[in-house]
Amino acid sequence: MYILSALLGFGIGVVLIYVTKQKKQLQNSKIFGIYSQPGKWYFIKYHVFLFLLVLRRLKYYIFGKSLFHNVNNIEKLQPLSSHELAFDAVFFQAVSQNGIYFCMGTERRHQAKVNGLVYLLIPEYGALLSEKLPKTTLDADPASLLSNKEYAAEGIRITPIVPMKLWKISFKGKMRQLGKPNKLVDVDFEAEWNSNLPWFLFEVEIPLRILARAIARETWTEKFFKSLKE
Template sequence: MLESTEILIVTISVVLIALVRIIDKKPPPIIGIYQRPSGLYWLKVGFMYLLLTLRKLKPLKKKELERFYSNIEKPQKLSVHEKPIDAVYLNGANKHGDHLVTGLARRKGSLTDGFLYLKINGSNYGLLETPKLPDTTLRNDNDEEFSADGIKMSCVEPMKKWTLMYNGKMKELDNRNKWHDVTIEGVWTSDLPPFNFDTDMDPLCMAKSMAYEKWSRQHFDNLKSNHQTHYEQFGVLRASVKIDDVAYDIELDTLRDHSFGNHREWRQFRRYGLHFFSAENGDRFSLGKICLPISFSRLTVGYVYSAKHKQIFPVKDCDLQLYQHGEFGTPPKDFAFSFTA
């Protein structure tokens, strides 16, 4: 029989070998892109969870928060980077099949990435798009505003009221030789709280997303360089639309967002899937998966606004995996996922 000392040595050896194998676990990324948990995954999760939780212990006071949002609702000073970013976006729809999606991203040298899509279900024109699409390169009407080529979005009251204006031509997506004169005068309003992705994300969910990646000095430099402030807010867009002198009044449940930062390089993004829902009971959902391999290959983002509780809850987990849906260029006709918040 083995002596107790020998048993102890064997036990310790087995445990050490097991630990080494666990720690040394370095599975290759899925299709060379989407990182998988290494042997240090849960240790990294715990470390980042602690840091992110400590960061949330010092929230801004109400007056400070109001002043903060008042300042960032304005067009931001662009960085000196070659591709700085300051972008606003509206995405709205209703149960009748009306849709409006528009965005203006201020860039360097009086350039703006801009577009507007409009579909009025009762118009029989299908989806309309602004003249230069699919090209989104526009010229600023004013360097201090969100405006370009007839599209203009303006803050009237921070976190409460914005206006959307458009006056120009639009063409039918299904027949780009058919043009229409279009004017839009819209007012977006909200009494719902915003969600700031810098401060309101669930710490554990964020820690898990960060722990997938290979940590290095370069990785954290990339995180810092690619960081963008991004916040979203659900509301209602009421607009008077005129297409070739025929008037339409529309009301859309609409998400508004604002992003700004040192730079945005679209070539660094591999894929992302963003979902916005407005329910009949007043609940709102925003759920996304982002693959930006230089920073995050599997980033989960999102939140739920509960009308019953009048409160926002950050998404804690989501089983949607981008590589399972249209990874090689063929979009799925349907898909499903579940999440918790």
Template sequence: MYLIGAVFGGFVALLLFLALIIVVLRLQSQLIFGIYPAKGIFYQLKYVIALLLVKRLRHRVYHNKDELKSPEFLAKIDCPQTLSDNPQSYDVVTFIGASEQGEKIFMNLERRRRGVLKACIYLYLPELGLYCTPKLPDMLYFTTDGSHENDEFKGCGFHVYPEESMRAWRIRYEGELRPVATGGKLLPVEMDLQFITQAPFFYYNRDLSSAVIADSVAREAWNDAFYNLLKSVPEMVEKRIHYEQSGQLAGEVQLSGRSFELQLRGFRDHSFGTERCLSNINRYVYVALFLADGTSMMVGNLSQPAFFLSSLKVGYVCTPTGVYEPITGCNFELYSYGEKGTPPRHKNFIVQTSKAKYFVQIEEQQSTVRYVGADWAAKIYNQFVACTVNGVRGQGITEYLYKNKNSERPEAVSATDPEWFRRVKSFERSLSKCEDDDSEVFFF
């Protein structure tokens, strides 16, 4: 009888302990600025659990994924993607480069349905300053009449395309640029660059450090909404493909009759899928640095509370030989850098990988602003910077995104939009107000 009572008592104690653990995991730690969770008292417990779960999930998904290395798979993903019928379907490429002399380039092209292209170019030449595409800070271009799709990164003077899967891309632009600082006259430009690389690619779904994911998840409250979201993680991952690659950007730029030969250290990324809603992003910061010793570094912090990732560190250090070392920790916290809406001109932070620690010092040379989204849902600052990492000098570009509250694309900017696009935007507004309107197909 005593034995039965002891067993029953132990069982009850175990249930109470498990119930206590569940209650503890559901607790929300202190929120900094009402957004960013601090490390709560039970952070270490949650971190260990999260780390084990992330590693197990990744092993199950990727340990037999030999197709990720096959030429067929690489050719399939490393090209303009067919946009699906999903209203949020997207396909984005970005190229960034910098030289030791301080020359820098940034190009971003995002394909959306009906031939909509969101595009921008920044060209920084130390002797002349910063130039950009004429429409900035607006990025919307229309490459078709809205009745059919554009299956290339092409139109309005832009043409970016792969020449060899995971080895070479061509970047061309023929049009005009204007000086950012003075807002001066438009200058004719012809740009013909090639991105080349022998490095592998950094596949975020597979290669991002499990440690930084566990750190972000461990800060969150593990409530019912969190567990419901976990069930859809595999499906969500398949809808978001993002990879990056280090390499070289080289070619010629002819600007207003002057010719510039560029030899830049560079990187590119490619993202596509259907789950990329700017309204769900609170903030993010990305830092791309290229050092004199051949090392490059991509470090970021993403705040997306709707997906229980209020402070997710991302990135890697790429060695001169093309080996990616994922960051395992970083003290770059969003609430310490530009939380009030203006990026700081100077930044100091520490980045860790499994093999080394890096002390990063950044100083802004010039900054500019652009807006993204059909209603300017987000505001982006791009900074053109000089840096020092562990005493090694370098150059780079940073990107700060903020949610643009009470956003609306100005009439002065949208006045030249085609009529079909105005109808679509009107239809979107009717949907947001729960009005009945079947005149258009919702796609933004």
């Protein structure tokens, strides 16, 4: 009886040592402690997940993505999750033939805060940038918080009009000239973003093999798949 207990204890000890060693090897295999590398079961996991992805995408290939995803629900202000780092962002950039460059982005956060920036290059003035840069934290426009129909903060205003087709973009406020931090310029402009291109759905358009390889590198746990779903 004592011998059996000793053998059982020894076996459990060996298993614990093996599991601990495997965890350490897995942690060490991550580049910078973040980017996972192929592990022991990588090839099996890769083919299993690739097969599941093919099955999942069959409905899109047969019926089209518009049947399962309403663009009116996709391209609009999205509710923020309870996570403190949750955000909802939009970003636009443009270049004209006469040398004008434009870049604007907003990132809605909790507590009525927005990470926002504007860059504008006009040949007559040179490069202009948001007055607060390199700081990007802005106060959200109170009216936008109530309407929940546009991204707006301290002069920045981005409004979806027709999902995947038309957005209105505007800015009214002061911007600094690059290289002249004390030189402020009053800027007031409005623009429209138009597109007739097919809309892109990450879940469908990203190559299957790339997605399967990325998932197969990770440690498959309940927590991992829960975060993947979210």
